[in-house]
Amino acid sequence: MVTGPARTRMDDLTVERVLRVVEAIPPGRVAAYGEVGSLVGVGPRLVGRILRTWGAGVPWWRVTNASGDHPLLARALPHWEAEGIAVKPNGRGCRMGEFGADLEVLRERARPALAELEQTEGP
Template structure:
């Protein structure tokens, strides 16, 4: 993996780590904060989410695809996140992390990293 890609991955993983217990953030929210696309966030989580609270990152509707919801449920139960009546995920409006606060904390968390645009890859 080139240096620029490694830096982008690190910035996304730091954002994911900052989502508080009992809250969720959408792939799009993390993407906006990190300056990339939502699909890139999903790809990064697919490959590098071990040890991270990946269950706190959902679609914009609070949903998960595939078997992710079943894998997330034990974590959600522990954190007090309830599944909405349609059974696809949580009510995003009820559990969304404060995006502005998340971005503020993320900027502090990545202050030691160079901007990806300044790194050759």
């Protein structure tokens, strides 16, 4: 697979890093694909691909596009309702200003799980 700024190699470590950041998004909050990617060092499309393929075991419903819209809103709604995430008037997602996770808090919440991965990888 091609690597570099435009394309990042998807390996097991990258997949696990994305999934661990998603697990760290607090209930009742969402983060955009690009925000999750920025914490891991990958692009938003790769985050989406990882969630589509391996995300069933993590709170995938907490990841939206940059506008707060969710591509699987019908499936996400029961989770959103349980967590108190309200759908915005256009019916496509939530308001990021109201429900978006604080990225510094998310970074701190994810730090232990990401550090654990780095320790298991070794040199």
